[in-house]
Amino acid sequence: MLSTFALDTQVIQPELCTGCGACQSLCPYWGSHEGRTLCFFDCERTDGRCQQFCPRMPSDLDALRKKFFSEDTLTQEIGPFRGLYLTRAADPGIRRHAQHGGTMTALLELALKEGLIDSAVLTKSEGGLNTRSVLAVTPEDIRSCSGSSFQIAPTLAVLNEALKADKYHKIGVVGTPCKTLAVYKMMAKPLPDNDNNADHIGLVLGLFCGWGLDWNGIHDLTAKYADADKVSHMDIPPSKYHSLVLREENKEISVNLDEVTPLVRPACHGCTDMTAEFCDLSVGGARSADGWDIDKGWNQVIVRSKKGEQLLTLAREKGILEFKEVPETGLDKIKNASLGKKRSGLKYLRSLTGNADDLGYLNPSAKLFENL
Known part of the structure; x- marks a missing residue:
């Protein structure tokens, strides 16, 4: 049975919320501020669209792929x-x-x-x-x-x-x-x-x-190197450059990626x-x-x-x-890059559950990740 409580314990508390907004504008209970999803009221509903639409609530991804x-x-x-x-x-x-x-x-x-x-x-x-x-x-x-x-x-x-x-x-x-x-x-x-x-x-x-990236963290990091109000573009080049590039008016500023990754x-x-x-x-x-x-x-x-x-x-x-x-x-x-992302994601989820066989919200889709 699902409820707002389930979203809180399975998504918000373990910091799996992506901030996508799928739970919002459906009722007055959910909102967001500077990248953070907020629950304003507790809800006892077990059939809410908020938990059904959330990408970090358990989903059978294989069935979803075959449907569409x-x-x-x-x-x-x-x-x-x-x-x-x-x-x-x-x-x-x-x-x-x-x-x-x-x-x-x-x-x-x-x-x-x-x-x-x-x-x-x-x-x-x-x-x-x-x-x-x-x-x-x-x-x-x-x-x-x-x-x-x-x-x-x-x-x-x-x-x-x-x-x-x-x-x-x-x-x-x-x-x-x-x-x-x-x-x-x-x-x-x-x-x-x-x-x-x-x-x-x-x-x-x-x-x-x-x-x-963390909403306020990237704003503060940008302000450290440029006038945030004048930045027109930011990008991350291929990994060999190990940098975040900011474009401020007619100049480009390179920020070492070591300062960026802690903000993920x-x-x-x-x-x-x-x-x-x-x-x-x-x-x-x-x-x-x-x-x-x-x-x-x-x-x-x-x-x-x-x-x-x-x-x-x-x-x-x-x-x-x-x-x-x-x-x-x-x-x-x-x-190969995609497989790397899948493996790192699975490793993180296993570290959260403490069980190599427990993939958290991906459990209904475990067969998609066999041998990874």
């Missing part, structure tokens, strides 16, 4: 897979303000223009700090959300508000792996008589993610998904033999569903995206 994806596309390393591509926005205006190649912004604008979505739930990064979640309904709204942040905003609270309002019926969602998993838990309708209009979710786009949210240590396996397509920064100076202007895209495949094909046909050849070792590198 073709079984012949499922892989252990990176989940559903229909293809890997290297892309960037054809519009230099999009690329100029993008985190990398602007692929996500270009795809969202195309989906809105073509009527595949009528709105999109996004995170507005403000240069990487003081993030907030928004419902974008115009191309201008979408472009204003270009860039990334390592702070975690409760994006899905805005999704819940939009679904409840019943104004938009093809809502797009962009999120990190924990957020997209929560969206698929919503779409699975665990409470069919109280599904919050889950059928109005039209497209789910995922972001590659290693981890998120505890919940992220228990995550086993690097590539957002529950979505229509996933987007991350490119990795190739061309080197970081070139790669930072491109994205790698994993297509997972027919809907994602159709959108990417349309973007190619209309010249919305530019494509280049994927390196021969590109897929293997992603798979």
Whole structure:
């Protein structure tokens, strides 16, 4: 039997809460402040949507994958897979303000223009700090959300508000792996008589993610090296650079990663998904033999569903995206990196439970992690 108490003891207290916002805007009991999820009142309900949607409450991920994806596309390393591509926005205006190649912004604008979505739930990064979640309904709204942040905003609270309002019926969602998993838990309708209009979710786009950072910690660290109000961009290059890069006006500032990693949210240590396996397509920064100076202007895209495949094909046909050849070792590198994330996540969860056979919230999905 589940209740708010279960969320508190199984998710909040062991610091597994990701701050995704899936439990919020459903009732007055849950909220957030500066990346922290807050429970304002105790609740005795055993059938609440908050615990059913939470990505850190026990889930049968194998059943969820088979419900939404073709079984012949499922892989252990990176989940559903229909293809890997290297892309960037054809519009230099999009690329100029993008985190990398602007692929996500270009795809969202195309989906809105073509009527595949009528709105999109996004995170507005403000240069990487003081993030907030928004419902974008115009191309201008979408472009204003270009860039990334390592702070975690409760994006899905805005999704819940939009679904409840019943104004938009093809809502797009962009999120990190924990957020997209929560969206698929919503779409699975665990409470069919109280599904919050889950059928109005039209497209789910995922972001590659290693981890998120403590909200105040990254703000303080940024202020140590730059004027936080003038930072327009922050990024973490490939591991060999061992740095966080801040862009302040026309200069770049490199911060040693040793100062950054202590700020990683505890919940992220228990995550086993690097590539957002529950979505229509996933987007991350490119990795190739061309080197970081070139790669930072491109994205790698994993297509997972027919809907994602159709959108990417349309973007190619209309010249919305530019494509280049994927390196021969590109897929293997992603798979190996993803497996590394899974193993580190499992190790952390086993340390929390104190039992090598107890994977915590992943227990219903243990067979997906056999031999890892």
